[in-house]
Amino acid sequence: MSEDQKKKFTSDEEYQKATRRDFMKKLGIIGGAAVAGSAALVAGMKFEDKKGKDGYIRAVNDDNELITVPKSEIKYLKPDFTELQRRGREGLKGRKWVMVINLAKCRNARKCVEACQSAHHLRPYEYHINTLKMQDGKETAPYYMPKPCQHCDNPPCTAVCPVNATFKRQDGIVLIDNERCIGCRFCIAACPYSARMFHWEQPKNHEEYMHHEEEYEELMHHGKINEAAELKAKIDYDIELNVPQKKGTISKCLFSADRLREGKMPYCVSACPNGVFYFGDENEDAVTNGTTKETVRLSKLLRDNAGYRLLPELGTQPRVYYLPPKNRLFDFPEESILPEDGHHS
């Protein structure tokens, strides 16, 4: 560490810490000492925690300088409710998200369903995505079909919403704002894909949400602003995750808009063990398989495999494409899944 750098630190204490960090960096470079390194890291962090409680906190400013600030002066810049709403309604610029579901690969593992339900705090029978057993006719082969929201480009649901609670973003995602939804369920009636669900009762994690709010009140009461701010992130409604869920409002598949913002794949796509899902950006003409991480041309994938969309005759223009269940790589029960009268439901 140079003298220049040394001057920037306000106290010996700070200098000590900086050198320790420097040391740890070097330690990290010496790959062989990984165990010792992590032990030191843990010890160091504990030490820093203790320091922090003295009323000062260290941070890096915009000029990349390490500074200390009195804790009482700290304002966390985590996106608050207003910001979450603003960016959630705006969407990600320049993107056109698209999903491709390869029916030949789906063996009804339902990992997509589980991952989705856990991320969005849903009960086992509350679906943003569901895998359906399908058979188009007595003589045709049955197959499994994962069915998320189709994120239509001409969405019937947003057209009927009286309060603009459900809306289409510039990146193609159809979201639902459960802070605005009045629970009229017109969108459920309008959706031809049965993609929407309603919170008929308190949502699954209601107790937890209540607990967080109580805890928050308590922390604020005792003036523990930082801890409270930490908790606030859990309480604040994130429109891109639709959590906390709310009684008397609609919920639906969001294409995991929160994950896309972080540059990650949707929950269902990453969870699939069978390589069923491709996800990507239509503007880039590229989709990536959630299991194999292989990236392919969207247009070529759809062309080569005769990709299609559900109920195209309705003109809804879904953003979810399906690849037909040909050459399935697994056994499907031989017997027809259709009931005697030849109908599904």
Add this chain to the structure above:
Amino acid sequence: MSASVDHFSPDKNKLNKIAEDILKPVGFSKSFMLWMGFLTMVFLICGYAYGIQLEKGLIVTGMRDFVSWGMYIANFVFFVAVSLVGMLISAVLGLIGYKWIKPIARIAEIVAVGFAMVAGLVIVVDMGRPDRVHHVFLYGRVQSPILWDVTVITTYMTISILLYFLPLIPDLAIAKGRMNNAPKWLVNLYEILSLKWNHSSKQFKILMKSMRILLILVVPTAFGIHTVTSWLFAATSRSGWDSTIFGPYFLTGAFVAGTAAVVILMFFYRNSFKLEKYLTDDHFDKMGKLLVLTALVYLYFNINEYLVPALKMKRVDALHLHALFAGHHAFLFWATQLGGLIIPMILMMFKPFRKPGVLTFLAVCVLIGAWFKRYIIVIPTMEHPNLPIQGVPEAFMVYSPTVIEVAVTLMTFVMSLMIITILSKVFPIIPIWEMAEEASHEGDAEASKTESLPAE
């Protein structure tokens, strides 16, 4: 409300007699108190059921993700439908110039006011977040049929209240001097609401003009209210709702339900208020004919609505029609079509079945049938979405209403009945001045032609 009246000079004796007859049942009698007490009790019990729904959410109803609209929405359609009769009788028949509707017009307006006022509440009962009703005004999207519905229902309600109140003003002026036994507050109320009416020809001119404007305005409004209500369904692509004739189909059905409701009320007033002289057999006969006419038109739309998809049997249409014609909903479907429409209609074509008692019985069948018909329109369609219903509890597949749902629905009826009861006991139910006009004119005619009044 004939537009020809520009001065009020009835035969004094006849006016006195008519005013006496019509004002006799006005006021809070013992039976009124008992009836209102009963309604209040039922209201409180049902209100408690709604309290449970508020607390626990719509989980207490039979609705789930697939059948997400149930009895409440069917009930909403019914309320809007029944309220339309005000427009049919006062405006359509009134503007054509039929005089026999005069003693019935106010009853029709009471039905319109009673049902239109509660219709808005019926829809709130169905909302998951009734605490956010104001969002409709804060964030309202004019593209949504719900916004059109809110607008047009409030407009229709306002016009109906005016159509009820305006022809009441001269009556209040007539009544206030004759209410010797009435409580002081009622006389004061009449004094205030009669708006210094003194039967001058200038006042009549204004009244006639405003009535005429309102009667013309209420026609498109009433068409709008029920057409828009039908679009809540027709705007979706679901089998059973995806229909281009839903507007007229709902509208004509509404006239059937409303006419039946008016017949039932007429029968009640005639007997309980001793108004046989004003609500005569002839009136029932004519209302019976009107009911036949509306039922015929409605039947025509029914045939179109069910036969045309049945000829094609598209995949989901076939599922839907099968459930109606021979499946899960067959009993209710045929009961509403036969017992609630076709059989009463055929019977009413014969004069003996248009006698007050029999006609009222048939009207009750028609009205009950009309309620269940809305149920048949709303629920079966939701049970047959395009994609299969899988991986959900049994309750999600088939809808069956719960006790709480029935109680809350009952609550909305009680509210309507309360409004109707109060209006018919606080104010005269038959337009006194119009009857007096009529009687005087006919008295003149009698003098020259010696022809008996139909009212006697």
